Amino acid sequence: EGVTWGLLPRPCHVLVLLNPQSGTGHALQLFRSLVQPMLAEADVAFTLFVTERPNHARELVRAGDLSQWDAVAVLAGDGLLYEVVNGLMERQDWQAAIKKPLCTLPGGSGNALAASINHYAGNTQAFKEELLTNCTYFLCKGLYAPMDLVSLSTASGKRLYSFLSFGWGFISDVDIASEKYRQLGKARFTVGTIQQLAGLKVYKGRLSYLPVEMSSSAPGSPSEQNSHHMPCSNGRPLHILPQPAPGVPRPPHEGSWPEDPLLVPFDQPVPKHWTVVPEEEFISIFAIYQSHLGADFTMAPTAKLHDGSMHLFYLKAGVSRLGLLKLFLAMEKGTHLDLNCPYLHYLPVRAFRLEPFTSTGLMTVDGEPLACEPVQGQVHDQLCRIISG
Ligand code: ADP
Ligand code: MG
Structure with missing residues (x-):
């Protein structure tokens, strides 16, 4: 390379x-x-x-x-x-x-x-x-x-590349709804957050992911014991998994795009060593690959330009408006995980799949809108180059 x-x-x-x-x-x-x-x-x-x-x-x-x-x-x-x-x-x-x-x-x-x-x-x-x-x-x-870049594929065959984030639910809705307050500059996100808090919605779907630790060690390794999520190990050694993805939609210039070796087609269940989140009601699902979501919004303080991971957050339904507001205020300094909110889950992942149960509303990719449909994605290590200090 x-x-x-x-x-x-x-x-x-x-x-x-x-x-x-x-x-x-x-x-x-x-x-x-x-x-x-x-x-x-x-x-x-x-x-x-x-x-x-x-x-x-x-x-x-x-x-x-x-x-x-x-x-x-x-x-x-x-x-x-x-x-x-x-x-x-x-x-x-x-x-x-x-x-x-x-x-x-x-x-x-x-x-x-x-x-x-x-x-x-x-x-x-x-x-x-x-x-x-x-x-x-x-x-x-x-x-x-x-x-790093993340490739995203949708069930309808769209193929996108993302350097920043993929989201669905609350945070994405703030981003989209606040577009009309563009003249406010970054204050648009504060106004948008307060607006969205008033009409808090629940998003139903199935979220699955490949934790970073499971992609570098065999299923059943000790690190799995730290996980409070539903383990999905069948004990098979990792090197024979996953299969290539023959049915993943290909762009017009067949064969000339990077393969997604971690993903399987949407009509197949995710590989056995992935985790399927047991809850199916969310306030927000957000994968960010950089530290900041905005100039005063430190969502993943430990993220790096090329750490080989997406920093996946999901917020389960049931959190109160006040709890949610506290999380958002803590994000300015990146201390939201210190609040130990039982509804907020965080883990670094190499790949994910999100299957919404309804197709209304919008998702966001790097802050840009994407029609709601099943999406999966994986990290491509060090795919591009960026001027950095
Ligand atoms: P902001 O951070 O204010 O949203 P962006 O650079 O992200 O600014 O641009 C917002 C949107 O404007 C993007 O979707 C981009 O494609 C679009 N865009 C780019 N150039 C123009 C233009 N000349 N007029 C209107 N929209 C544009
Ligand atoms: Mg923008």
């Missing part, structure tokens, strides 16, 4: 994709006043591409010649980087294209990856211009590191 850590060459040329509508609508102004002078100082040349509509950036990176750029930076929220990652994975030459160093410059209302990278670099929580300055400084330094 070659070197995954690296340094941008000097001088270098970066493609900057900018969503003028992201966040409070000041991304272009921020680029001119803050980013551009720093890049000039560091001898980083750029080509600025301002998007005109959703999927504009995705189409550009899917079809364009990327060889002239040493990195692709995104000045927007997580949504535009999600477009870029998926556009790269839709290319015939995705294996090479996805190794192009990417960079997130926070200009949106949801800048979870930027906040996470700022945290990994050892900086204190930063917001707005300060966070943007830190991230632009990372780009000027030019250091990049490998980052």
Whole structure:
């Protein structure tokens, strides 16, 4: 696979994709006043591409010649980087294209990856211009590191790549419902949370997962005793499991996408060494692969850019509104697990499957909406590269 850590060459040329509508609508102004002078100082040349509509950036990176750029930076929220990652994975030459160093410059209302990278670099929580300055400084330094991606497949045959999160229920609903408060910047999530608390809903479905510990050791190992979940071991050695997934829907360019060796087709039950959650009523299910879900929202404090895991949280039905509010307030500092809330479960996993019992409502992938249907996914270790401090 070659070197995954690296340094941008000097001088270098970066493609900057900018969503003028992201966040409070000041991304272009921020680029001119803050980013551009720093890049000039560091001898980083750029080509600025301002998007005109959703999927504009995705189409550009899917079809364009990327060889002239040493990195692709995104000045927007997580949504535009999600477009870029998926556009790269839709290319015939995705294996090479996805190794192009990417960079997130926070200009949106949801800048979870930027906040996470700022945290990994050892900086204190930063917001707005300060966070943007830190991230632009990372780009000027030019250091990049490998980052895991998660492949998601839906029962209807959709195939998506995700760098941040997959969710269903409360947290996803906050993200979607608060879209209309975009002008508030990150405050949109606070307003959205309070709104959603008032109309708390229960989501019914079956959740299954492959714990990290079960993917690296044989079923029946001592680590299993720590689990208070329903164990599903039949004692077979792991190396003969799991089977390849012949029935997993394939994209149009057959055979040229990464295989999902941990997954089996939806019409088959999950492998025996997976855990099936006994409860089927949830308030929220959320898998996050980075530390931060927002600039002041530390959901998985121990997460790293490439730790080979999704940090899976699920909140069972029965939790009170007050209990839920306390959890959310604790997430600012990442102390929600210290509350020992009996309704909240957390575990690092390599793969999961979620089968909702109804198909109403929306799920979210990296904060972007996805129609509700059965979804499964797995981690792909170090599939892409990202500018990090
Ligand atoms: P925010 O963090 O404010 O949500 P994002 O960068 O995540 O900002 O973008 C939000 C959405 O806007 C994404 O779904 C993206 O595809 C879409 N988008 C990108 N460019 C444009 C544009 N020029 N006009 C409107 N929407 C756009
Ligand atoms: Mg967004």
